[in-house]
Amino acid sequence: MKFLPLLWSNLKRRKLRTLLTLLSILVAFMLFGFIAAIKQALVGGLAIAGADRLIVRHKVSLIISLPGSYQQTIDKIPGVAGSAHETWFGGIYQDPRNFFPQTAVVPEEILAAYPEIVLSPQQKQAWLNTRTGAVAGRKTAQRFGWKIGDKIPITTAIWTKADGSQLWEFDLVGIFDGREKAVDTTALMFRYDYFDEGRRYDKGHVGWYIIRVRDPSQAVAISKRIDDEFANSPAETKTEPEGAFAQSFAKQIGNIGLIAQGILGAVFFTILLVAGNTVAQSVRERTGELGVLKAIGFTNVQVLGQVLAEACALSVLGGVLGLGLSWLIISRGDPTGGLLPMYYFPAKDLLTGLGISLALGVAAGILPALQAMRLRVADALRRM
Amino acid sequence: MSQNQSNNGTLVAVDGVGKVFHRGAEDIHVLAGLSLQVPNGQFLALMGPSGSGKTTLLNLIGGLDRPTTGSVQVGGERIDELSDRQLAHWRARHVGFIFQLYNLMPGLNAERNVELPLLLTHLSKAGRAEHVRTALAIVGLTHRAKHYPRTLSGGEQQRVGIARAIVTDPTLLLCDEPTGDLDRKAGDEILDLLQALNREHGKTIIMVTHDPHASARAARTLHLDKGQLRGEEEK
Numbered sequence: 154m155k156f157l158p159l160l161w162s163n164l165k166r167r168k169l170r171t172l173l174t175l176l177s178i179l180v181a182f183m184l185f186g187f188i189a190a191i192k193q194a195l196v197g198g199l200a201i202a203g204a205d206r207l208i209v210r211h212k213v214s215l216i217i218s219l220p221g222s223y224q225q226t227i228d229k230i231p232g233v234a235g236s237a238h239e240t241w242f243g244g245i246y247q248d249p250r251n252f253f254p255q256t257a258v259v260p261e262e263i264l265a266a267y268p269e270i271v272l273s274p275q276q277k278q279a280w281l282n283t284r285t286g287a288v289a290g291r292k293t294a295q296r297f298g299w300k301i302g303d304k305i306p307i308t309t310a311i312w313t314k315a316d317g318s319q320l321w322e323f324d325l326v327g328i329f330d331g332r333e334k335a336v337d338t339t340a341l342m343f344r345y346d347y348f349d350e351g352r353r354y355d356k357g358h359v360g361w362y363i364i365r366v367r368d369p370s371q372a373v374a375i376s377k378r379i380d381d382e383f384a385n386s387p388a389e390t391k392t393e394p395e396g397a398f399a400q401s402f403a404k405q406i407g408n409i410g411l412i413a414q415g416i417l418g419a420v421f422f423t424i425l426l427v428a429g430n431t432v433a434q435s436v437r438e439r440t441g442e443l444g445v446l447k448a449i450g451f452t453n454v455q456v457l458g459q460v461l462a463e464a465c466a467l468s469v470l471g472g473v474l475g476l477g478l479s480w481l482i483i484s485r486g487d488p489t490g491g492l493l494p495m496y497y498f499p500a501k502d503l504l505t506g507l508g509i510s511l512a513l514g515v516a517a518g519i520l521p522a523l524q525a526m527r528l529r530v531a532d533a534l535r536r537m
Numbered sequence: 538m539s540q541n542q543s544n545n546g547t548l549v550a551v552d553g554v555g556k557v558f559h560r561g562a563e564d565i566h567v568l569a570g571l572s573l574q575v576p577n578g579q580f581l582a583l584m585g586p587s588g589s590g591k592t593t594l595l596n597l598i599g600g601l602d603r604p605t606t607g608s609v610q611v612g613g614e615r616i617d618e619l620s621d622r623q624l625a626h627w628r629a630r631h632v633g634f635i636f637q638l639y640n641l642m643p644g645l646n647a648e649r650n651v652e653l654p655l656l657l658t659h660l661s662k663a664g665r666a667e668h669v670r671t672a673l674a675i676v677g678l679t680h681r682a683k684h685y686p687r688t689l690s691g692g693e694q695q696r697v698g699i700a701r702a703i704v705t706d707p708t709l710l711l712c713d714e715p716t717g718d719l720d721r722k723a724g725d726e727i728l729d730l731l732q733a734l735n736r737e738h739g740k741t742i743i744m745v746t747h748d749p750h751a752s753a754r755a756a757r758t759l760h761l762d763k764g765q766l767r768g769e770e771e772k
Contacts, residue, residue, distance in 0.1 A: 155662070155665075156656060158645065158649055159642070159653070159656070161644075162642060162643075162645050162649075163644060165644060166644050442642055445634075445636075445642075447625065448599070448601055448628065448634050449628065449653060449654045449701070450625050450628045450630075450657045451625065452622050452625040453621055453625070454622075455625075455657075529602070530596075530601040530602070531593075531596045531602040534601070
């Protein structure tokens with residue numbers, strides 16, 4: 154602590170240069186924050202994907218439905234603990250920009266398959282009692298100001314009703330939360346029986362199945378058994394762990410992790426050069442002063458520590474400000490209006506960012522610090 | 538340091554010291570077999586033309602550099618045999634340096650500059666503040682404690698430099714052209730101060746200068762030329 158005034162005096166020595174370096178580090182860490190939030194939004198499902206859940210979809214494409222009769226067959230396969238199904242609705246609420254996922258489900262089945270969905274017993278009962286009932290995730294309910302009892306009109310170009318209408322109305326009977334932050338609470342789920350009865354075509358079909366297995370270590374074998382069961386049928390299946398399903402979903406727009414790492418790698422390498430140059434220039438400019446410090450008794454290691462501390466202070470300050478600002482902006486919510494439902498800055502990425510800021514300081518400062526450490530006092534004093 | 542110096546009264550003993558600098562393929566012999574002794578409490582001036590080896594000798598005595606040959610003892614301790622780390626600790630405890638260009642940290646005010654050597658001690662904040670106050674009082678700059686170097690005159694900056702040199706109460710003060718960058722009046726004030734530190738506080742002072750007016754203040758003057766002692770005057 155007693156060395157802080159010395160450290161601070163060196164940082165403010167060239168105020169503009171320090172400020173510009175600080176800003177470049179700040180911007181880099183803001184970018185880190187945004188990319189972490191986008192990555193979380195796109196592949197966050199992987200983190201909460203249950204190890205005991207499998208997804209069964211049509212072998213050709215996710216958008217091709219499967220017969221509802223498959224469920225009985227699947228339930229009889231050894232190792233299967235239970236099943237549920239979902240059907241994509243793809244409707245529009247008021248404006249096409251108001252995107253949020255909507256699916257037709259069987260309430261008891263879906264709540265059993267996803268224990269991370271938290272719905273009060275009263276609301277669950279109301280859902281079971283109301284054929285037109287729907288439950289919405291907290292985020293979507295808050296986004297549109299929905300309250301229990303509201304009628305939610307949704308139009309869809311996919312599912313025309315038997316009477317030719319494309320407008321579906323649901324009664325909001327419940328609002329669910331997630332057991333943890335990474336759980337998507339943007340969905341609207343309504344009853345499959347109401348949906349199936351009302352639609353004009355594809356009756357008796359479902360979008361995909363969610364299978365719970367008794368022993369996750371048997372997931373691969375059970376997947377094979379399911380797919381074998383429907384091999385050579387008109388609707389062959391592809392069964393995979395939920396994590397892989399979420400990953401393949403995310404991969405439709407590329408390998409997010411690799412893209413994020415690539416961008417951040419380039420950004421941080423550039424910032425490393427900027428910060429390293431700032432520290433090196435600073436050390437060069439005050440060679441004589443470093444000589445004075447050594448003359449009055451600072452050891453080589455103390456001088457090394459002083460230069461490294463300056464580099465780390467600059468980097469960590471820029472990192473904290475950048476991460477803090479991005480956190481503030483990200484906390485305001487999904488900027489796409491619903492396309493990135495799990496858009497938030499994960500705590501582990503925040504900590505990683507802080508770690509990177511410290512590592513950046515060490516990497517940027519180590520060469521100038523070693524140079525300062527090796528300075529011979531008499532030579533340094535001549536350069537005052 | 539005290540045991541040895543009290544036994545024979547010699548604080549600094551330079552014995553057969555040679556110093557060679559290498560510049561490319563060329564060897565430059567700056568000092569050649571130089572010997573001298575400085576008694577404890579003496580005010581010694583080292584005079585000589587540029588390149589005579591004055592500053593190099595001062596650096597060797599202050600442990601800022603090592604001799605190529607010979608030995609340097611200060612207070613009975615062979616400082617040329619100390620490691621870099623030991624030498625740094627030794628300098629912090631026993632030597633105060635005063636430079637021609639003051640060499641203050643521009644981003645620190647006067648009291649922070651004076652405090653620098655104390656950061657290497659175990660003194661508390663209050664203890665350090667007390668020492669700083671005393672050092673600034675001795676050089677007559679208590680009222681300028683909060684001023685930054687750029688707002689001080691040359692003479693005042695050198696006083697801050699002197700306060701920084703004496704704040705740890707070292708036995709030996711090494712001054713490299715302390716008045717070289719000052720006008721006559723300010724230079725005289727600095728010399729008065731150095732004399733007072735020598736006479737009233739018992740500091741041993743070795744001062745490099747090429748100014749006869751400055752060397753006249755010293756009790757003894759040694760003349761160097763081409764790396765060797767050429768003459769001596771004692772008052």
